[in-house]
Amino acid sequence: MMEVDCTEQDIRKMIFEEAIRKTKKIMEGHPETKFTTEEYQRCAYELSAFSGSQDNSMWIYERFKNTLEESVISIVLPSLRDKCDAPLLRELILMWSNYRLMARWLCRFFEYLDRYFIPEYMTLGSLNEISINCFRDLVFRELYSKFRAAAISLINQERMGLYIDRDALKNALLFFMEINEYKGVSYYEDFERTMLEETATYYSQLTQQMLLSDSSEDYIQKACWCLNQEKGRASYYLPDSTQFKLIEVVRWQLLNQTVDRLIEKQKILNSGMVTDFQEKLNKANDVGSHPVPVSRSCHALLLDTQLCKLEYLYMYMDLVTGRRSKPMIGSQLAFAAAEHIYINYFGREMFGSGAATGHDNTGVVPMRFVWPYGGRSVFLSGSFTGWTEHIPMSPMEGCPTVFQVIWSLTPGHHQYKFFVDGEWRHDEHQRSVSGNYGVVNTVFVPMELYVDPSVFYLETSGSNMELDDVFSHSEAISRVSEADLQVSRHRISAFLSMHTAYELLPESGKVIALDVNLPVKQAFHILHEQRVPLAPLWDFLKGQFVGVLSALDFILILRELGNNGSNLTEEELETHTISAWKEGKLYLNRQINGNGRAHPWHLIHAGPHDSLKDVALKILQNKISTIPIIHTSSPDGSFPQLLHLASLSGILKCICRHFRHSASSLPVLQQPICTIPLGTWVPKIGESNIRPFAMLRPNASLGDALSLLVQAEVSSIPIVDDNDSLLDIYSRSDITALAKDKAYAQIHLDEISIHEALQLGQDANTPYGFYNGQRCQMCLGSDPLHKVMERLANPGVRRLLIVEAGSKRVQGIISLSDVFSFLLG
Numbered sequence: 166m167m168e169v170d171c172t173e174q175d176i177r178k179m180i181f182e183e184a185i186r187k188t189k190k191i192m193e194g195h196p197e198t199k200f201t202t203e204e205y206q207r208c209a210y211e212l213s214a215f216s217g218s219q220d221n222s223m224w225i226y227e228r229f230k231n232t233l234e235e236s237v238i239s240i241v242l243p244s245l246r247d248k249c250d251a252p253l254l255r256e257l258i259l260m261w262s263n264y265r266l267m268a269r270w271l272c273r274f275f276e277y278l279d280r281y282f283i284p285e286y287m288t289l290g291s292l293n294e295i296s297i298n299c300f301r302d303l304v305f306r307e308l309y310s311k312f313r314a315a316a317i318s319l320i321n322q323e324r325m326g327l328y329i330d331r332d333a334l335k336n337a338l339l340f341f342m343e344i345n346e347y348k349g350v351s352y353y354e355d356f357e358r359t360m361l362e363e364t365a366t367y368y369s370q371l372t373q374q375m376l377l378s379d380s381s382e383d384y385i386q387k388a389c390w391c392l393n394q395e396k397g398r399a400s401y402y403l404p405d406s407t408q409f410k411l412i413e414v415v416r417w418q419l420l421n422q423t424v425d426r427l428i429e430k431q432k433i434l435n436s437g438m439v440t441d442f443q444e445k446l447n448k449a450n451d452v453g454s455h456p457v458p459v460s461r462s463c464h465a466l467l468l469d470t471q472l473c474k475l476e477y478l479y480m481y482m483d484l485v486t487g488r489r490s491k492p493m494i495g496s497q498l499a500f501a502a503a504e505h506i507y508i509n510y511f512g513r514e515m516f517g518s519g520a521a522t523g524h525d526n527t528g529v530v531p532m533r534f535v536w537p538y539g540g541r542s543v544f545l546s547g548s549f550t551g552w553t554e555h556i557p558m559s560p561m562e563g564c565p566t567v568f569q570v571i572w573s574l575t576p577g578h579h580q581y582k583f584f585v586d587g588e589w590r591h592d593e594h595q596r597s598v599s600g601n602y603g604v605v606n607t608v609f610v611p612m613e614l615y616v617d618p619s620v621f622y623l624e625t626s627g628s629n630m631e632l633d634d635v636f637s638h639s640e641a642i643s644r645v646s647e648a649d650l651q652v653s654r655h656r657i658s659a660f661l662s663m664h665t666a667y668e669l670l671p672e673s674g675k676v677i678a679l680d681v682n683l684p685v686k687q688a689f690h691i692l693h694e695q696r697v698p699l700a701p702l703w704d705f706l707k708g709q710f711v712g713v714l715s716a717l718d719f720i721l722i723l724r725e726l727g728n729n730g731s732n733l734t735e736e737e738l739e740t741h742t743i744s745a746w747k748e749g750k751l752y753l754n755r756q757i758n759g760n761g762r763a764h765p766w767h768l769i770h771a772g773p774h775d776s777l778k779d780v781a782l783k784i785l786q787n788k789i790s791t792i793p794i795i796h797t798s799s800p801d802g803s804f805p806q807l808l809h810l811a812s813l814s815g816i817l818k819c820i821c822r823h824f825r826h827s828a829s830s831l832p833v834l835q836q837p838i839c840t841i842p843l844g845t846w847v848p849k850i851g852e853s854n855i856r857p858f859a860m861l862r863p864n865a866s867l868g869d870a871l872s873l874l875v876q877a878e879v880s881s882i883p884i885v886d887d888n889d890s891l892l893d894i895y896s897r898s899d900i901t902a903l904a905k906d907k908a909y910a911q912i913h914l915d916e917i918s919i920h921e922a923l924q925l926g927q928d929a930n931t932p933y934g935f936y937n938g939q940r941c942q943m944c945l946g947s948d949p950l951h952k953v954m955e956r957l958a959n960p961g962v963r964r965l966l967i968v969e970a971g972s973k974r975v976q977g978i979i980s981l982s983d984v985f986s987f988l989l990g
Contacts, residue, residue: 229271229292233299236267241300245308251330253315254337261300261340268296301344305352312337313356317363323398324367326557328542335402335826342404357407361414368418376426388419390554401826532574532608533832534558536592539566540585547581549574552602555584559829561652571835580605649832656830657988660823661778661816666771666794669780669815676807678703679714681744685722688714688743693904698897701768701793701807702743708803710768710795714743716897720871722746723900723909770795773808777816781985784813788982790880790963813981818958820988821951828951838953839946843987844967844979847889860885860975863892867922868914870895883966883975884919891966891973894941895919943968946976957981 241260248256272292305312316337319329341353368391375384395415399408536543536558544555549572558568580598582605583590591597595606677700679688692700692714699715722741770793771780784792794809828834838844847858859873860883873882874897881896899922903909908925944953944965956965957979967977 226289230295230299232271233264233268233296234303236264237300237303241304242307245304245311249311250315250318251333253311254319254333255330257304257312258333258336258340260304264300265296268293272296297344305344309352312341313359316341316356317360320360320398321363321367324395326542326544326555328557328559331401332827338402338404357410361410364411365414365418368415369422372418372423376423384423391419392416533569533571534581536568536583536585536590537566538585538590538592540568542586543568544584545570545572545581546584547605548579549581558583561830569829574608577609579608581608582606646832653831653833654988654990657820657824658778660820661781662776664777664819665773666775666777666780666809666811667773668777668819669794669811670773670809674809676701676810678710678807679743680705681711681747682742684739685719685741685743685746686739689719689901689904689909692716693901698901699791699810701810702747704744710770710793710805710807712747712768713789713791713793715790716900717875718746719900720874720897723903723914724868724871724875768793771811772796777819778989780811781813781816781989785982785985785989788878790981813985814958814960814962817954817981817984821955821958831951834951834954835949837947838944838950838967838979841950841987843950844977844983846967846977847975858977859883860889861895861919862886863920864918866915867912867917867919870919870922871900871914880980881964881978883978884923885975888972889974891941891943891968891975893920893923894966895923896963899923941966943973944979945970953979954984957984 241264244260245253245256316334319334323329323331338353338356341356344352371391375387379387392412392415396408396412399411403411534545536545543558545558546552546555550556556570556572558570561567561569580600580602582602583592589603591604591606596608597604597606599605677691677695677697679691679700679702681702681704683691688700692698699713701710702712702714703709704711769783769787769789771783773794773796780792780794784790791810791812793807794811795805796808797803797805824831824834833841845858857877859877859879861870861873863884863886870882874880874895881894883891884893884895886892902922902925903912905925942956942962942965944956944967946967953965956962964978964980966975967979968974969976
């Protein structure tokens, strides 16, 4: 038997060839086999050792390129060639996702090339560039025209009222833009140009048909409807810049190109109206004794009035379609006049009872219509559309047989039916009557559901106390149903279970850890200087992270030292190490076991592979605000690596980003927060068994504020005036401001007011206390849940104060933990 002598180089080749083989399984459709830390580090090490010479490095570089090309040619292209329309786009995104995952692992294994080999050769691209260019050059060169045709075909199908896979279209266009960023290849610009050209052709033909068959007012009615429908569709899958271009093209074809013909038609119509009026007057003159002549001035006045109305109509249309911004006080009169003219001119609102216009419809109530019996295409029509317009209904995510749509109705009785696969149907399980259109369903919208949509303009006294925007509320949806709530919770829970804490890690950043033997005073200053509210604690003797030092610790320390003397001296803080304080804190909390010894410290942490749901539940169950993400490759937990400090804010940001373009799949997000059990609210008069709502006046002492934070187990306290109007807020994290100029050693907790304490930290500019230049982040009780979530997802925002519009009277508070407790049930 011949013995084969394997050199070290051969062994190293075998190791990374095995890694390549395992990685390529991702593209072959096999479930991904996760690489262990040991496998990853071993392969990366062997590759760096193998790349000792330039020849070896170049061989590895070419092997990396060949691996990518083989995967694209053998797997990606064959899977795409026989598909079209939505299936093609879905397959494209799936292949791209698998390819990027495979390439990401390969880039990690071949990281040596990026660090040491490629920088020596200016002509060589980075590994990431190679992976993207390989896919783009091989796939797009052959199939881009099919991708473009599929995307435009879906857009045209939706224009004609057909249901399409919007998510597939949106993801494909995002992919076009991602590919577009490399080497200036203008695939997305080409798609955009072609799409706009086909849009112009489509609406040019539609315009000619409408001009022949419709009167001027009917034409404007349909043009506005088309504009708003186009805008609503485009907002789901097109970026803002393309949306603007698309709306401009549609508007140009529907209006700018036709304005002269519309006015001419209106002149002819008005002329006929005057002639008819003259004939009627002549007949009246024949009967009566005093003839009434119609002068030329009367004719001119009528004509000028009609043309003036047309000008107002165009302005009104610009406003409701979003071309002009929402009018402020001065121009609201013009807007109201234009709307009044339109309603009187056409005899109804421009969009019936509730089209999705770009402005607030006064006196209307959003109602949800559901068709739960399946079908290929389902439309809604009723008395609120004049029985002429068919409103497309969309299948619910996860329930393809259930179609729904939200439509705004005026208070009163309404009739409606469903147009299912070309046949008129009514829901036999809902209230119905016989009418002019056969058996129809009925709905009654009570006046009590209507909420006054007044616009509140707030007078503010300082930059820190301004509301984000001018608030208005123009809709009132009945309290969320249990079914909608459970559907929303299930989808959010499923999303969080499928994603891991690894996705919370930033691409770059720093984390601060403190030695447990550090003096408390020094730790106090470090947190203040680094502008962080807490830090994990490292024990060098144990080689482990053993706990966390937070703002609450400093509050307890200052209160404890304050109880032992009238002043807090630097010497007192210097003698307390973090370790000594933590041990003492355990005894203070009476956490003593049967042997009389304190329980050992316990660090609450998560790993990078823990699901986002598990991370959120750990934060909620342990009543903490932040949890360290720690990775260790040893079974005994030694040599841990601190990767990140995760918070509910980061997890909420993931939720908002994922569901931003599919909010309809989470019905609860559309509910006003005042209609759902969320947050802590100020008790109303007569309410009992309600938890007291903590508020303080600005002249209250800092000692009172700290005691309330500890005893009430809250993280912040609103500071209000005598009318309970919001002035400021004091949070646990504000305690670190006392480190500025060693203020903690110069004050008496019971003698300094909250207002003075906040002034001490006014220049601290801590990121965890400020967002967008404001200390107090506010919302209204009428704001929908999705708006509240988006604000809380911003860095540094931990809570929103619910205020009354205008007076800013505090009505309640919503924290991140409140939102997650509600969403996770």
